[in-house]
Amino acid sequence: MSNNEYDIIIIGSGPAGISAATLADHHKARVLVLDENCAPGGQLYRAIEKNQKNDNEWLGQSYQDGLPLVEAFRESHVNYQRSAKVWHLSNDKVVHYSVNGKAHAAKGRQILIATGAQERPFPIPGWTLNGVMSAGAAQILLKESGVVCENAVFVGTGPLLYLIAHQYISAGIAIKAIIDTTPRGNYLRAIKYVFGALGSIKNILQGWRWKREIIRSGTLYIYNISDVKINGVNSVVSVEYCQKGKWKNIDCKYVFLHQGITPEINTSLSAGCNKSWNERQACWTIDIDQYGQSSVKGISIAGDASSIAGGVAAAQRGSIAALNMLCNIDIISSNNREVFSKPFKRKLNAEMAARPFIDTLFRPHSRYRVPTSSNTIICRCEEVTLAQIQESIALGCKGPSQLKSFTRCGMGPCQGRLCGLSVSEILAKELRVSAKQIGYYKIRPPIKPVTLGELASLDEA
Amino acid sequence: MFRSINNNQSELITIYFEGKALRVQKDLNVATALLEAGISNFRETTIKNENRGPYCMMGVCFDCLINIDGMDNQQSCMVKVSDGMKINRQITRNTSQDEQ
Amino acid sequence: MQLLTLLTPKNMSNFDSVVVGGGLIGASIAYGLARSGQRVAMFDEVDNAIRAARGNFGLIWVQGKGANNPYYATWTRQSAKQWPDFSRELKELTGIDLAFEQNGGFDFCLNEVEFADRQIIMEKMTVDSDDEFSYEMLNNSQLKQVLPNIGPAVIGASFSKWDGHVNPLYLLKALHKAFKQLGGKLYINPITDLQHQGKAFQVSTATTNYACEKVILAAGFSNKTLAPKVGLNVPVYPQRGEILVTEKVKPFLHHPTGYVRQTQDGGLLLGDSHEDVGFDEGTNINEIQQIAKRAITIFPYLDSVKIIRAWSSLRILTRDGLPIYDHSESCPGAYALSSHSGVTLAAVHALDVASCIAKGDSLSPSLTCFSAKRFDV
Numbered sequence: 001m002s003n004n005e006y007d008i009i010i011i012g013s014g015p016a017g018i019s020a021a022t023l024a025d026h027h028k029a030r031v032l033v034l035d036e037n038c039a040p041g042g043q044l045y046r047a048i049e050k051n052q053k054n055d056n057e058w059l060g061q062s063y064q065d066g067l068p069l070v071e072a073f074r075e076s077h078v079n080y081q082r083s084a085k086v087w088h089l090s091n092d093k094v095v096h097y098s099v100n101g102k103a104h105a106a107k108g109r110q111i112l113i114a115t116g117a118q119e120r121p122f123p124i125p126g127w128t129l130n131g132v133m134s135a136g137a138a139q140i141l142l143k144e145s146g147v148v149c150e151n152a153v154f155v156g157t158g159p160l161l162y163l164i165a166h167q168y169i170s171a172g173i174a175i176k177a178i179i180d181t182t183p184r185g186n187y188l189r190a191i192k193y194v195f196g197a198l199g200s201i202k203n204i205l206q207g208w209r210w211k212r213e214i215i216r217s218g219t220l221y222i223y224n225i226s227d228v229k230i231n232g233v234n235s236v237v238s239v240e241y242c243q244k245g246k247w248k249n250i251d252c253k254y255v256f257l258h259q260g261i262t263p264e265i266n267t268s269l270s271a272g273c274n275k276s277w278n279e280r281q282a283c284w285t286i287d288i289d290q291y292g293q294s295s296v297k298g299i300s301i302a303g304d305a306s307s308i309a310g311g312v313a314a315a316q317r318g319s320i321a322a323l324n325m326l327c328n329i330d331i332i333s334s335n336n337r338e339v340f341s342k343p344f345k346r347k348l349n350a351e352m353a354a355r356p357f358i359d360t361l362f363r364p365h366s367r368y369r370v371p372t373s374s375n376t377i378i379c380r381c382e383e384v385t386l387a388q389i390q391e392s393i394a395l396g397c398k399g400p401s402q403l404k405s406f407t408r409c410g411m412g413p414c415q416g417r418l419c420g421l422s423v424s425e426i427l428a429k430e431l432r433v434s435a436k437q438i439g440y441y442k443i444r445p446p447i448k449p450v451t452l453g454e455l456a457s458l459d460e461a
Numbered sequence: 462m463f464r465s466i467n468n469n470q471s472e473l474i475t476i477y478f479e480g481k482a483l484r485v486q487k488d489l490n491v492a493t494a495l496l497e498a499g500i501s502n503f504r505e506t507t508i509k510n511e512n513r514g515p516y517c518m519m520g521v522c523f524d525c526l527i528n529i530d531g532m533d534n535q536q537s538c539m540v541k542v543s544d545g546m547k548i549n550r551q552i553t554r555n556t557s558q559d560e561q
Numbered sequence: 562m563q564l565l566t567l568l569t570p571k572n573m574s575n576f577d578s579v580v581v582g583g584g585l586i587g588a589s590i591a592y593g594l595a596r597s598g599q600r601v602a603m604f605d606e607v608d609n610a611i612r613a614a615r616g617n618f619g620l621i622w623v624q625g626k627g628a629n630n631p632y633y634a635t636w637t638r639q640s641a642k643q644w645p646d647f648s649r650e651l652k653e654l655t656g657i658d659l660a661f662e663q664n665g666g667f668d669f670c671l672n673e674v675e676f677a678d679r680q681i682i683m684e685k686m687t688v689d690s691d692d693e694f695s696y697e698m699l700n701n702s703q704l705k706q707v708l709p710n711i712g713p714a715v716i717g718a719s720f721s722k723w724d725g726h727v728n729p730l731y732l733l734k735a736l737h738k739a740f741k742q743l744g745g746k747l748y749i750n751p752i753t754d755l756q757h758q759g760k761a762f763q764v765s766t767a768t769t770n771y772a773c774e775k776v777i778l779a780a781g782f783s784n785k786t787l788a789p790k791v792g793l794n795v796p797v798y799p800q801r802g803e804i805l806v807t808e809k810v811k812p813f814l815h816h817p818t819g820y821v822r823q824t825q826d827g828g829l830l831l832g833d834s835h836e837d838v839g840f841d842e843g844t845n846i847n848e849i850q851q852i853a854k855r856a857i858t859i860f861p862y863l864d865s866v867k868i869i870r871a872w873s874s875l876r877i878l879t880r881d882g883l884p885i886y887d888h889s890e891s892c893p894g895a896y897a898l899s900s901h902s903g904v905t906l907a908a909v910h911a912l913d914v915a916s917c918i919a920k921g922d923s924l925s926p927s928l929t930c931f932s933a934k935r936f937d938v
Contacts, residue, residue, distance in 0.1 A: 036520055036539070043519060049891065088846060118521050128524075130501050132516045137518035144495045145486075146467030171466055175696050232514040235501070253462075287893075379518070380524060383508045395737050396522050396747045398581075399608025404732040405615050406737075413534075413808050415524035418516075439608070444872045447842055448520075449808060453864035455853040458846075507809050507826050532865060534808050553827050555810045 006079075008325050009108030011086050011267060015066065015311045016303025016318035018073035018424035020247065023322040025076040027331050031444045032106055034084040034097050036448075040070050042116050043136065043313040047075075048143045057089050058170035059143065060163070061313075062206065073443050087446035087454075089113075089271045096458065103454040109324040112297055113268050114318060117304035119153035120283065120364065121418050122156065123371045123378050123386075125232025127257060133324055139164045148173045149254050153239045155228055156258035157182040158208055164256070166210040169217045177220040179241050181259070183365040184224055190361035196310040197357035199350040203310075204357070208272050220250075223392040230255055259330060259364045264305050266415060269443035272296050277436035280309055280359045282369060284440055291337075292321030309355060316348035372423045378426070379419040381412020386426065393430045398401060400424065400441045400458020413449050416441045463496045474544040481486045491548060492525045503537065503553035527551050539541060555559035576602045578775040579764045580919065581787060584614035585672075585729070585903030586651055586910055587779035588736035591916020593746035594777075594892040595734035601605060602746045602771060605765070611842065613781055614733050616874020618832050619824075621661075621905045623723035624668055624696060627649060628682045631671050631689040632930050636909065638694065639725050643908035648727065654742060657735040659727045660825035666724025667708070667858055668819040670716045673848050677717045696721045711814055712861045728824060729904050736907070741904075749899075752780070755790045757892040762791070773920060779879050782840075792891030794933045795899050799875035801836040803848050805856075808867045814860075821856055821863075829866065831856045834873075844871045876901045879936070884930040886914070888923050897933070898926070 008024050010017045013035035021033045025270035033040075038126050041048045044417070045066030051059060052067060070097030073080070081099060088096035093108050118296050119136045126132065126247060129180045141147040145294075153176050154165055168175055197204055215221050227242040230247060240249045264282040265275060274287040274295040291298040304320040327337040371378070373416075374387035383408045392406040403409055410416035417421075428435040471488040484493040495503070501514040502524055515525035517540045526530045526551040531537040536548060537548075569866055576599075580591040583605025591603040599642065606612075623641050627634030641663070658692035670676040676698070683696040699707075700717040741747060754765040755776065762776045778784045784795040809827035822830045834848040849871045856863050877899055879885060884900035896918055916922055 038541075054467055055469070090846065111562070118519070119517065128511065128513065130512045133515060134517050135874050137515065141463070141493060141496070144499075145465065145489050147465050147489075147493055151462070173466070173525050194490055224480075272521050339491040381520065383506055383511070395734065395741060396605065396749055397608075398749050401612075407728070408735045411806070411870070413526075414521060415868070415869060419519050444870050445827070445846070445849070446868055446871065449523075449867035449869050451865050451867050452805075452807075452853040452857050455850050455865075455868065456857055458850055460700075481749060532868060553811050 004104070004106045006030050006106060006108045007329055007331070008032075008110045008112060008322070009034065009093070009106055010112040010114055011036070011089070011409070012042065012116055012303070012305070013040040013073070013080065014044060014114060014116045014303060014314060016116070016305070016314040017042070017112070018069055019315040019318035020112050020114065020302055020322035021078045022069075022072045023319050024326060025078045027326050027332060029326060029329070029331055029396070029439075030110070031078045032076055033059060033080045034086050034095065035082055036085050038082050039065055040073055040080065040082075041146045043176040045070060045072075045139065046140060051143060054146065056146065056327035058167055060167060060170070062163070063143070066311070085448050086267070087448050087450040089267060089270050089298070089447065091296050091323055098450060098454045101451065101454060103450070103458045105458065109329045110240050110300065111385060112292075112318075112321055112325065113161050113271070113299065113301045113305050114303050114314075115264040115267050115305045116314075117308060118264050118417060120256045120259045120262045120369075121309070121422050122259040122368055123376050123422050124229050124368065125371075125373050126232060128380055129230055129232045130234055130235050131232070131236035131253050132255045132257060134228055135161050136162050137255040138256045139167075149256075150174050151252065152254035152256055153177045153179065153250055153252045153259070154256045155179040155181065155239060157364060158258055158260040159168045160261065162214065165214050165219070169214060169219065175219045177222060177239075177250050178214065179228060179239065180221065180223040181225060181228060181365060182223065182362065184195060186361050190357050193357035193360055197354035200354040203354055205229040215257075229373070230297060242261055259368050260362055261304065261308055262421060263307060265440075266417065266443050267447050268294060268301055268305065269440070270445055270447050271299055273299060273301070277434065278307060280363065281354070282363055283308075284424070291324035293316055293324060298328070302343070303412070307358075309351060309354065313348055313351040316344040316351065320348070321345040369422065371427050378422050379409040379412065381414050381418070382408040383407040390430060393427065397427075398431065399427065399438055403427065404441060410441050415443070462499065465497060470480065474542065476544075476546040476548060478548045479550060485542055487542065487544070489542055491527065491529065491535075491540045491542055491546070493508070493538075494542045495537065495548070505554075507554045512556050566748065576600050576746070576771060576773040577761070578602075578777060579604065579771060579773040580777045580779060581764070581783070582779035582781060583737070583747065584612060584779065584781060585617065585733055585736070585907060586898050586900060588733060588740060588902070589897065589907045589910035590777050590779055590915050590918070591745055592736045592740045592743070593911035593918050595740050596911070597916050598867065599919050600683040600744070601681035601740070602748060602773070603740060604748050604750060604752055604766070606751055607749060607930075611782065611840065611867065611875060613874055613877055614729070616804060617729035618804060618830055619726050619729040619822060619904060620666070621663065621725040621727060621901075622666065622668065623694070623905075624686070624719055624721035624901070625682060626905070628686055630883055631838035632927060634686055634689060634694070636927065637902070637905060638690065638723065639913070640906045640909040641725070643912055644725065647908040647911065651735040651739055655735045655738040657731055659731050659735060661725065661727045661818075664816060665720055665722040666726070666817040666819070667704070669718045671714065673716055675734070679740030683719050693725065694721070707816070708814070710860045710862045712724050712858050714858050724817055726822055727904060732904060732907060733739055736911070752787065755787055757895065760894070762892075762894065775894040775896070775921070777918060778885040778895070780788055781899075782919055784877075784897055784899055788897045792886050792889045793895060793897045795798070795885055795887075795897050796933060796936050797877045797899050799833065799840055800878050801838050801846045801873050802832065803834045803836070803839065803844055803852065803871060803873040805831040805849060805868045806853055806870045807831070808869055813862070815834050817901055818859075821859060829863070836863065840875065842873055842875065844873050882933070884931050885932050885933045886924050886928045896923070
């Protein structure tokens with residue numbers, strides 16, 4: 001095997017990626033892990049090694065649980081390339097990536113996409129103003145740099161929102177208000193799944209505990225609202241919400257938004273993997289079999305990059321995918337694949353049993369996925385509003401491709417990551433069909449923007 | 462207001478934003494360092510000339526683009542600060558009227 | 562017309578003209594017909610159809626075009642001359658600014674041979690046009706005066722004041738919008754059949770039949786299968802071209818060029834490739850790399866500029882590279898159009914060709930040499 005050839009190339013070093021890598025390494029496979037961050041752990045366990053030294057206990061137990069995974073990964077012989085931006089993945093399993101502005105190519109017998117999730121776009125009036133960030137950003141600031149924001153307003157729904165609020169309160173950081181957008185009806189809809197979720201009751205109880213402690217802390221906690229928007233010219237002045245038909249105002253300078261997380265699908269789609277619309281999670285998911293194998297031979301997906309199931313599930317899915325890939329390249333037998341994957345499957349099943357409950361409870365209201373106010377920006381990069389999209393639909397756009405060319409929506413540097421989901425759902429609503437029928441942008445290389453110089457230097461690398 | 466609550470702060474270095482010297486922790490990325498210094502207006506958009514700053518902090522949204530050492534379009538949430546770094550607000554549209 | 566209405570069964574809608582194809586050529590003709598007072602229907606394909614219109618570089622390009630066919634060169638110039646009024650007309654009608662500019666374009670030469678050959682071509686075009694066409698040849702240092710960022714490896718360039726550029730996506734949108742504003746009807750439904758019946762045509766989709774007096778085929782590769790139904794022949798084949806688009810950078814390039822074009826918003830388009838890969842609309846990393854290398858050779862400054870997207874589309878080519886304009890002899894009222902210069906020729910398509918068709922005339926005599934009969938030999 002030449003220098004840039006590997007048994008398995010793994011994109012992403014979150015819980016799925018490092019679990020897969022550590023296990024594959026244990027079976028003596030030659031493994032390359034590429035990750036855009038400067039340390040392993042992904043977004044969930046971001047900067048976990050650094051925080052160990054800093055003794056920042058307010059980050060909580062669910063965060064600390066990631067440490068053994070990262071430590072095992074560090075002890076392995078895996079070739080770990082940090083700060084590596086993967087910008088091309090061909091269906092013949094060649095990965096192109098850049099480190100410090102230099103391009104490299106590596107070929108894998110098997111590829112594992114473990115690129116995790118991103119936060120769902122939350123297009124409401126004012127979400128592009130200075131001072132508005134995502135709740136995930138608040139978490140990253142906290143974990144990566146120990147930086148917090150006093151007197152911010154948190155708006156949205158989902159476990160991550162409660163987690164970050166809980167972390168802030170534990171660290172003694174004042175929160176101006178939490179505006180919980182969880183639709184009232186979700187509690188009723190979710191209740192029928194609660195028994196299925198008993199297997200992982202720990203997670204659910206932990207969520208309740210966070211919420212209870214947030215409320216007990218005396219933080220202004222607002223719920224049962226019907227609409228929310230952010231006011232300001234250039235920077236945030238206030239958050240306004242509608243409760244029982246009345247609009248109320250909270251003055252603030254910083255707002256953190258969260259509406260759950262969705263899979264990072266660009267990498268898989270650019271490799272040609274099939275996707276499906278997942279109505280319960282209200283997002284696109286990448287099709288995989290029980291081992292994580294995608295529709296493209298030799299390319300597997302593990303963790304939240306295929307569908308959202310959380311960090312613990314991601315670690316199991318990474319391990320199962322690794323065993324299957326090892327089997328595909330004859331390092332282990334198919335019999336051993338089954339035997340070895342049993343404990344991971346058991347743990348995964350317990351995690352998955354809670355998903356219908358969690359997904360249903362935190363399914364964002366359609367109002368926060370498909371905005372109603374026509375001047376709301378949908379495409380942040382190209383500054384395209386809902387009104388412009390509606391105008392082009394009226395002109396005859398029937399799908400994301402034509403819409404893209406009529407409005408430039410999705411043509412900016414984020415490559416549709418902050419508007420693609422909204423666009424699928426807006427088209428579906430306007431044309432009265434399902435998002436599944438509408439489809440998604442055609443994802444073209446590069447997976448992430450890459451300089452011409454990097455591209456040109458490729459064969460010299 | 463953003464501030465650091467870390468027990469162990471890393472050593473301080475000097476960066477410049479719009480010519481003004483800022484003392485920041487050396488292990489921060491550019492976006493975090495600026496936020497901590499009270500700066501959230503990183504650039505002006507090309508089409509509507511609106512102010513923008515960091516949104517996702519994880520390299521996805523490209524809203525934190527800024528001019529670093531003379532180069533536009535740098536993802537400030539992905540670049541570490543370094544001593545003497547010169548950072549400027551990014552305006553990529555044509556600012557002079559004499560051209561075209 | 563009245564007779565036709567009476568004979569039309571209930572599930573039929575009537576139009577003076579039906580345009581098959583909603584790309585740049587179809588939409589230009591459809592807009593032109595609606596502008597001439599015709600009742601027009603335009604049929605477009607579904608969202609994921611093969612579309613040359615989406616892969617256009619946006620050049621309104623004269624230099625080098627028709628070097629071996631003075632008729633084509635004249636036709637191209639005729640369109641270029643009408644473009645300023647045409648873009649103004651579309652803007653007034655739709656409010657869409659096409660970002661049209663016609664301040665001359667550069668075509669770079671990367672070696673001495675290319676430079677010498679270019680000069681011969683440009684000279685021939687000038688002579689053929691009775692000096693209407695004009696050009697300049699600039700060496701690297703002359704080029705540097707106008708384009709300070711030019712790389713040292715660029716030997717020189719030809720410049721022609723005739724060349725310009727436009728946002729091709731906004732052009733397509735504006736044509737659609739203008740068409741609609743003038744009462745045109747857009748159907749997004751593939752054509753399943755086309756029949757000539759007496760003096761009229763019946764155009765069918767899976768669900769509905771439409772009657773019309775004229776049918777204009779501007780359906781890209783589908784022309785190949787539709788044309789024989791009305792006694793025409795459109796021998797076209799695909800050639801893939803890949804284009805790169807960059808992030809927005811400060812304006813530095815105020816003229817269109819053959820390989821690099823800066824759009825009004827600051828993004829750069831970098832072209833292009835010529836690949837014989839059938840109907841594969843994918844991208845090829847080696848081609849992308851070649852495009853990147855050439856762009857850096859021309860403007861070394863681009864080395865640190867990022868590419869956001871690479872995409873490809875299929876040029877609709879004929880064997881001799883010239884367009885096809887045909888009027889059916891056996892089925893009068895049927896026309897077939899095919900060209901890979903949908904932007905440059907948009908003005909003549911909308912203004913000249915459409916008004917000929919609206920009047921029910923044959924295409925103008927200057928276009929007879931573009932009949933596909935030239936391939937019958």
